[in-house]
Amino acid sequence: xxxxxFLAGRPTLxxxxxxxxxxxxxxxxxxxxxxxxxxxxxEAPERLKDxxxxxxxxxxxxxxxxxPDPEMLVSGxxxxxxxxxxxxxxxxxxxxxxxxxMDAIDxxxxxxxxxxxxxxxxxxxxxxxxxxGVTLVATSGVDSDYRASTGILDYIFDCVILLDRRNENGLxxxxxxxxxxxxxxxxxxxYPFLIDDHGISLIPVTGIHLSAKSSNRRLSTGIAGLDxxxxxxxxWEGSVVMFSGQSGTGKSIFAISMCHxxxxxGKTAIYASxxxxxxxxxxxxxxxxxxxKKHTETGNLNIVSVGVAELGVxxxxxxxxxxxDTTRPDLIFIDPISSLGDLGDARLxxxxxxxxxxxxxxxxxxxxxxxxIPDNSKNVSHMNVSSVTDTWVRVNRVERDGQxxxxxxxxxxxxxxxxxxxxxxxxxxxxxxxxxxxxxx
Amino acid sequence: xxxxxVLKVYIAGETPVARRTIANLEKICAxxxxxxEYSVDVIDILKHPQLAKDEKILATPTVVKELPxxxxxxxxxxxxxxxxxxxxxxxxx
Numbered sequence: 451x452x453x454x455x456f457l458a459g460r461p462t463l464x465x466x467x468x469x470x471x472x473x474x475x476x477x478x479x480x481x482x483x484x485x486x487x488x489x490x491x492x493e494a495p496e497r498l499k500d501x502x503x504x505x506x507x508x509x510x511x512x513x514x515x516x517x518p519d520p521e522m523l524v525s526g527x528x529x530x531x532x533x534x535x536x537x538x539x540x541x542x543x544x545x546x547x548x549x550x551x552m553d554a555i556d557x558x559x560x561x562x563x564x565x566x567x568x569x570x571x572x573x574x575x576x577x578x579x580x581x582x583g584v585t586l587v588a589t590s591g592v593d594s595d596y597r598a599s600t601g602i603l604d605y606i607f608d609c610v611i612l613l614d615r616r617n618e619n620g621l622x623x624x625x626x627x628x629x630x631x632x633x634x635x636x637x638x639x640x641y642p643f644l645i646d647d648h649g650i651s652l653i654p655v656t657g658i659h660l661s662a663k664s665s666n667r668r669l670s671t672g673i674a675g676l677d678x679x680x681x682x683x684x685x686w687e688g689s690v691v692m693f694s695g696q697s698g699t700g701k702s703i704f705a706i707s708m709c710h711x712x713x714x715x716g717k718t719a720i721y722a723s724x725x726x727x728x729x730x731x732x733x734x735x736x737x738x739x740x741x742x743k744k745h746t747e748t749g750n751l752n753i754v755s756v757g758v759a760e761l762g763v764x765x766x767x768x769x770x771x772x773x774x775d776t777t778r779p780d781l782i783f784i785d786p787i788s789s790l791g792d793l794g795d796a797r798l799x800x801x802x803x804x805x806x807x808x809x810x811x812x813x814x815x816x817x818x819x820x821x822x823i824p825d826n827s828k829n830v831s832h833m834n835v836s837s838v839t840d841t842w843v844r845v846n847r848v849e850r851d852g853q854x855x856x857x858x859x860x861x862x863x864x865x866x867x868x869x870x871x872x873x874x875x876x877x878x879x880x881x882x883x884x885x886x887x888x889x890x891x
Numbered sequence: 892x893x894x895x896x897v898l899k900v901y902i903a904g905e906t907p908v909a910r911r912t913i914a915n916l917e918k919i920c921a922x923x924x925x926x927x928e929y930s931v932d933v934i935d936i937l938k939h940p941q942l943a944k945d946e947k948i949l950a951t952p953t954v955v956k957e958l959p960x961x962x963x964x965x966x967x968x969x970x971x972x973x974x975x976x977x978x979x980x981x982x983x984x
Contacts, residue, residue, distance in 0.1 A: 516949055519964070523978030526915070526970030532903025532951030533936060533943045540940040562950070 457608050457633070459583040461576045465590040466613030471624060471645050472589035473498065475613070476551045478650055479587050481507035485547040489514035489538065492554030512545045514538065516552075518561035531558070531571040535578060542584065550579060552588040569603070576606055608632040614640075618795070623764050626652065642764035642802075651768045665689075669781075669816060671704070672711025675884030676843070676858070679873065681866035685841045687780075688814045689864070690807055692787075692835070694821040695845030700856055700877060701820040704845065705783050706735045706742065707882055708818055713745035717780035721753045722770060724789035728753035739880045752777065758789045763799055766790055767806045774815055782810065786820040787835075800835065807838045840864045846872075858884075896920065896929035897958035898979075903951040904937050908968050912952040915969035923981045954979065 456462045456479060464472050473493065480486040481502060488511050490498060495513035502511065514537055538550060552575070558568045579586045590603065604610050610629040615622055627640045643652045668683040677684045685691050691708075693701040709719050723731055728746070731753055735742040745751035754773065756766065767790070774782055791799045810817050819839075836842065842861040847854050859872040874885040900916060902909035913933055920929045936943035936951065946955070950966040956979045965978035976982050 515947065518949065522950075523965045523974055525965050525967040525972075525974035525978055527908060527911075527968045530903065530906070530908065530951050531949060533901070533948035533953070536903060536936045536940045536943045537948075540944055 456585060456587060457631070458585050459580070460608040460632075461579060461586040461588065461606070462609040462611065463588050463590060463604065463607040464611045464613060465592050467592055467615065470613035470615055471643075471650065472591075472613060473553050474501070474645055474650055475611075476553050476587055476589050477502050477505075477507060477511075480511055480549070480551050481505075483549040483585070484510055485512065485545040486549040486551060487512050487514060487538065487541045487545055487547050488551045488553065489516050489534075489541075490553045491516045491518070491557040493517075498553075512541055512547070514541050518557065524563075530567070534571065535575055538575065548583065549585045550587070552586065554591065555588050556590040556592075572603070573606055604629070618762075623762050642768070644765055644768045651772050665814070669717075670708075670711050670715070672707040672709075672714075673704070673882050673884060675873065675875070675882075675887040676704070678887045679858075679860050679869040679871065679884075680841065680863050681868055685816070685863070686865060687816055688811065689840035690811060690817045690819070690838055691841040691843070692819040692821055692839045693843050693845055694823055694861075696823050696825050696847065699845040699847045700875075700882070701822070701845050702731075702734070702785050703738060703877060703882060704843065704858075705785055705818050705820050706731070706740060707738075709751065709781070709783055710735065710740045710742060710745070712781050712816075713742075713748075713750040716750070718750050718777075719745075719752070719781040719783065720773060720777065720779045721751060721783040721785065722773075723753065723755045723785045724758040725786065727755045731755075737879070738877055738882065752779070758792070763790045763802055767802050771806055771809055774810060774813065778813075779815065781816040781818060783818045784820070786822045788820075788822045803835055804838055807835065811838070836862075841866070894927045894959055896924060896927055896981075897932075897956070898930065899932045899934060899955045899957060901934050901936055901943065901946065901948045901951055901953045901955070904935065909933075909952055911970070912954070912968040915972075915975070916954060919969065919972065919975060919981070923976070956980065 464475050466472050476488070477498065480488050488498065490513060494517070495515050498513065499511070516534065542550065555572060558572070559565055562568055576586060588607070609631045612627045612629050614625040614627070616625055624643050624645065625640045626643050641652055643650060665687040667687045668685065669687050670677050670684040671680065693704045695701045709721055712719055721731065726734070732742045742751060746753060758766070770782070770784065787803065790803070807817060841863040844859055844861045846857045848857065855874055856876065857872050857874045860868045869887060871887065873887050876883045898916065898920065900913055902912070913931070916931055920931060934942055936948055952966065952968065954965045954969065956963045961980070963978060963980045965975055969975040
């Protein structure tokens with residue numbers, strides 16, 4: 451988002467309310483640019499060391515304890531912060547560091563009455579850092595009169611990043627927004643992010659350019675008839691495939707068949723389910739003659755089940771993206787992606803799904819989604835993610851002569867000579883059986 | 892029995908505030924020492940950064956009363972005499 455990182459040799463300010471994650475960002479920066487001197491105005495160095503250790507970050511940080519003494523008495527004119535720069539200089543020299551963190555500088559404005567004086571002192575430190583090419587990352591809290599207390603603080607930094615926590619329908623989302631970045635372009639949107647035991651994860655940002663690699667290899671859906679409908683040999687590797695249908699039509703079974711075929715072909719896959727536990731999925735597959743268990747045993751398949759209501763949609767999406775980034779599977783199945791849409795704002799959902807899909811595409815992963823179409827929606831898809839879906843298969847169920855018939859048709863499939871047929875199918879103990887799928891010459 | 896009074900003033904350069912602080916401290920000491928022996932050391936942390944680190948000096952001037960114990964600290968130019976006496980615990984001397 452910053453076009454490569456914080457500005458080297460320039461000052462950056464990260465500000466946000468308490469609990470927004472400022473210190474975490476500062477620690478991450480410090481650990482990534484070791485040696486860094488970490489000056490803390492708020493938390494004890496021991497605590498910060500613990501946080502860093504929890505995330506497996508390097509312990510070779512040198513800390514400066516700048517916490518004001520709460521018992522300290524002031525007599526007469528409010529003092530200068532003469533010790534600050536002297537100790538920073540000493541610590542930087544000792545550590546051989548060119549990076550400095552000043553965590554929670556707003557504490558100074560509370561500890562000392564003369565805010566003009568504090569501003570001047572901070573300005574002095576910043577100028578000193580700039581003069582010496584020291585990269586500074588400062589953090590500050592925001593109170594209701596942030597502007598009044600800190601004055602023009604934003605203006606003396608070359609980069610200002612705002613962190614926020616938003617609570618919608620009881621689900622808290624962390625938001626990051628780059629307010630300014632002198633000299634280079636930067637992402638201007640608000641970006642959700644996540645802090646957990648792995649540290650900080652930003653939601654994938656793929657930028658404005660579509661840069662997905664395109665593959666010229668095909669991947670079987672595991673169903674000969676469907677492969678034929680898709681132009682003989684299945685879908686393109688690295689593409690986005692979606693099976694849409696109302697409840698009970700058999701969407702998941704198509705996804706499972708495809709998953710099975712891919713694993714049989716030696717591919718690795720993640721099957722993320724928002725509805726069923728891994729054991730249930732394995733059992734369901736078994737009922738149509740598919741043995742998924744062997745793939746989980748060989749390690750080709752990782753079935754992940756997540757309760758959809760447990761997390762916000764941003765968090766679900768970040769977790770999925772991270773899982774793919776860290777384990778690099780050939781395919782990821784998300785069953786059903788539409789579950790995430792129930793969590794909140796429809797526009798936000800679509801936006802996040804598009805970002806996720808772009809990110810997964812850029813990494814070359816084949817994505818298979820299922821979409822649950824509500825029964826009362828007259829079989830109309832509400833996901834609106836068609837633009838990023840390469841292959842879209844619709845699964846239907848119609849009543850005729852006192853019996854339900856299942857059918858599928860290929861709604862679209864980019865770069866393939868597809869069948870226009872609506873083909874009936876049956877779920878049998880030996881798998882999915884499709885009717886006549888021959889393509890008219 | 893004689894009580895020895897040991898005070899240190901940490902300054903960052905010989906600024907007007909630093910000079911004023913030293914003068915104020917000398918005046919207070921002369922008044923409250925009550926014929927006890929006293930010493931005032933002035934330490935310029937610009938020249939002795941290691942001492943700033945050891946003593947955790949953030950604000951300057953910082954005045955530290957090292958003896959008699961307990962150690963007490965006050966920041967500022969000591970122009971508020973009452974606060975200085977309370978802060979350095981020199982009232983009961």
